[in-house]
Amino acid sequence: MEASILQKSPLDGLAVPHCFFGFFDAFRDFWYNVLRRLSMGQFPQLGILAWELGKAGSHRSQKGTLMAGLSDTLRGDIQPRMELFSGRRARRARETLQGYLFILPATIILLLFHFLPVFYAFYISLHKWFIVKGDYVGLANYTRALTTDRFWNSLKVTLWYVVGTVPIQLLLALVIAYLLFQKIRGKEGLRMVYFLPYxxxxxxxGAVFAKMFNPTFGPINKALDAIGLPVLRWMKEPRGIFTVMGEMWGINVPFGGPSVALVTVMFFVIWFWVGYDATIFLAGLGAIPYELYEAAKIDGAGRWQLFRYITIPLLxxxxxxxxxxxxxxxxxxxNHVFIMAAASATEIGGPLRTTTTASILIYNNAFGTPTFGYASAMSFLLFVLILIVSMLQNYIGSKQVHYV
Amino acid sequence: MSVKAATAKPVRLRIQPGRAFIYLFLIIGASIAIFPFFWMVLTSLKTQTEVARGAFWPEQFRWYNYLEAWSEAEWGPYFDHSGRWIPGYFLNTLFIAACTVTANLFTNVLAAYAFARIRFPGKNVIFFAFLATMMIPSEVTIIPNFLLVSKLGWVNNYLGLIVPWTASVFYIFLLRQFFMGIPNELYDAALIDGCGHLRFLIQIVLPLSKAALVTVVLLSFIGSWNSFLWPLIVARDVALYPIQVGLRSFITEMGNEVQLMMAAATFVIVPVLVLYFFTQKQFTEGIATTGLKG
Known part of the structure; x- marks a missing residue:
């Protein structure tokens, strides 16, 4: 019934060569037939559906394309039984099957490598798993992780990492984006340069940074020395930054803070992310309606007030x-923590575990000493922590975020 | 939402000293952003004694370092002792990236189109489940994935390096946003003319979505080029090393030969920089779109 409409299509003349579709037809018809043959016995409905689908694609194969003959051969001896499936119902069923077929390849990959592994990881975490599966140990891996200093140490390092990078990185990016948003020359070039690290x-x-902060020949220490400041051992220095700074000026600071090595890593992180953040801020700035600024200016708002009461809330x-x-x-x-340690010839996560972030600890336990069960337990704890943080942020966000 | 929009409505500044300050601030910032690259290239042209002395500028540009760095490791193709042809780090990476990008285009375009256009039961639930996988940190999945890949016999095999990365929720999301922007009338008209979904996708949607496709190709290529942790675990044999893993072993082996290390870092970074230089518009727009709507 549809065939008569299908015969003539103005889309036929478009760019893609026709034999291309002949191939598709043949390919599709082949699989629909396989499906039909497989399912006729148990699921006659599905078989008929498959036949319907095959038929729907057949209109083009009568046009004498390269693959049409093959397509017809493959269709073979099928008898039409269209009275069972017709009109809207058939189209809907075909659409449904097509939808599932379209998402099938991506679903298989995502299920196999991104979704099911979560459950498998939980299963692993309940066992002693030294390369190969061992005894079931229940939650012992979790209690072990929660009672060792190393796990808490890694969380402390990660916390310092967050405190030392996120606010500075966002603030710098906001300032850069705001300035780039002004009417200035060469903003395209500047924006490109800022984005380069990303x-x-x-x-x-990371290797370049490790060498730049090299204590003996690195340009950072040379520059510090040239302007008369004391030099640091950077990636080799496990002592806290506040302790080291205090020592320089002869003050006794009771509070060590993140190690100098971790601060070096933070420099890298800020350098790496500022351009990315600024790019996204720029897009956000572009989305703020200009009328708001106009209206506020008429009301006599200064530039700082515009920034504070329009830009910040709407961003x-x-x-x-x-x-x-x-x-x-x-x-x-x-990656960068790993490589900066490697390029500075310190142990991974060193010196003295002061750059052992949560994922470095998990890596060391999974692929350094292959205790998969224990590492999986730690990765699950990390997962829970990330979920809690995101939910907390979402909760705070719902109160603080303003939309246009 | 696009980056272009950002340039359209500038807030006007009148005071000139402020303007000078803006330029100063931005130029200092840009110099900091670019300094590591500058220092990297400069160091790659020094002699070892110059590096050890900490000289900032080399007396003479020693281009020979590049040749030396190249010949010190398996960057290019070679024959091993048994006469077997080994592609080397660069060709390995290009091969892996080409396969990953092609497969990504195939799976993600189909899925994104289905989520944007086709009506099927459970669509929203499945899409939500897809998005939820973005929340899962890779630390959780890396161990089971490694076990799965080794059970399949894909450790030390290109399949293990490629197959897990052949679909991405991120790109599905990006493409879906783009496909949804294509007017419904176009599909209705095509449907009346007897056009099916596959045909509509290939003849109408894809030619209209070139920008989005280029973004996906670029991002997945650079992602593949820069990937490190997974190949570090899966590629055990030097013959299979992609470029980042090769660079890492070069860094640890070279120890004090910083000039060679920097030369190697330069030829690992430069292809991506060149690519970025020519395609930066698509690149930043892709980032801005997904970034903001993610």
Whole structure:
């Protein structure tokens, strides 16, 4: 019944060569037939549906394309039984099946490698698993993680990492985005330069940073020395930054803070992310209606007031999004921490575990000493923590974020 | 929402000293952003004694370092002792990236189209489940994935490096947003003319979505080029190393030969920088779209 309409289609003349569709027809018809043959016995309805689908694609195969013959051969001896499936119902059923077929490849990959592994990881975490599966131990891996200093130490390091990178990075990015948003020359070029760090591999740029902060020949220490400031041992220095600074000026600081090595990593993180954050802030700034500024200016608002009472509140969804990304990213920080330690010839997560972030600890326990069960338990704890943080942020966000 | 919109409505500034300050601030910031690259290239042209002395500028540009860095590790194709052809780090990465990008286009375009256009039961639930997988940190999935891949015999195999990354919720989301922007009337008209979903997708939607497709190709290519942790675990054999894992072993092996290390870092970074330089518009717009709507 549809065939008569299908015969003539103005879309036929468009760019893609016709034989291309001949191939598709043949391919589709083949699979529908396989499906039909397989299912006729048990699921006659499905079989008929498959036949319907095959038929729907057949109108083009009468046009003498390259693959049409093959397509017809494959269709073979099927008898039409269209009275069972017709009109809207058939179209709806076909659409449904098509929808599932379209998402099938992506679903298989995502299920296999992103979704089901979560459950498998939980299963692993309940066992002693030294490369191969061992005894069932219940929640012992979790209690072990929660009672060791190393786990809490890694959370402390991660917390410092968040505190030391996220606010500074967002503030700098906001200022840069705001300035780039003004009417200035060369903003395209500047924006490109700011974004550069984000596209580079963290392995290469992390190594460059490690060498720049080298205590003996690195340019940072040379510069500090040249302007008369004391030099630091950077990636080799496990003592807290406040302790070291206090010592320099002869003050006794009771509070160590993050190690100097971790501060070095933070420099890298800020350098890496500021351009990305600024790009997203710029898009956010562009979305603020200009009329609001106009109206406020007529009411006599100064530039600072415009910034404080229009830009900041209306940018809050962007700020919220970026802080969420940055905090979750901190929990997952791995590549640059790993490579900066490697390029400075300190142990991974060193010196003295002061750069052992949560994911470095998990990596060390999973692939350093292969205790998969224990590492999985820790990764699950981290997952729960990330969920809590995101929900907390969502809760705060729902109260603080303003939408246009 | 696009970056372009950001340039359209500037807030006007009148005071000139303020303007000078803006330029100063932005230029200092940009210099900090670019300094590590500058220092990297400069160091790659020094002699080892210059590096050890901490000289900022090399007396003579020593381009030979690049040749030396290249020949010190398996960057390019070579024959191993048994006469087997080994592609080397660069070709490995190009091969893995090409496969990953192609497969990503195939799976993600189909899924994104289904989520944007096709009506089927459970669509919203499935899409939500897809989005939920973005919340899962890779630390949780990496161990089970490694076990799965080793059970399949894909450790030390290209399949293990490629297959887990052949679909991405991020790109599905990006493409879906784009496909949803294509007017419904277009589909209705095509439907009356007897056009099915697959045909509509290929003949109408894809030609209209070139910008989004280019963004997906770019982002997945650079993602594949820069990926490190997974290949570090799965590629055990040097013959299979992609570029980042190769660079990492080069860094640990070279120890004090900083100039060679920097030369290697340069030729690992430069292809991506060149790519970014020519396509930065698509790139930043892709980031801004997904970033803001994610």
């Amino acid at each position: 596209v580079t591999s963290t392995v290469a740029s 809050s969804p962007t700020t919220f999004f970026l802080s969420l990304i940055a905090i979750i990213g901190s929990f997952k920080a791995f």
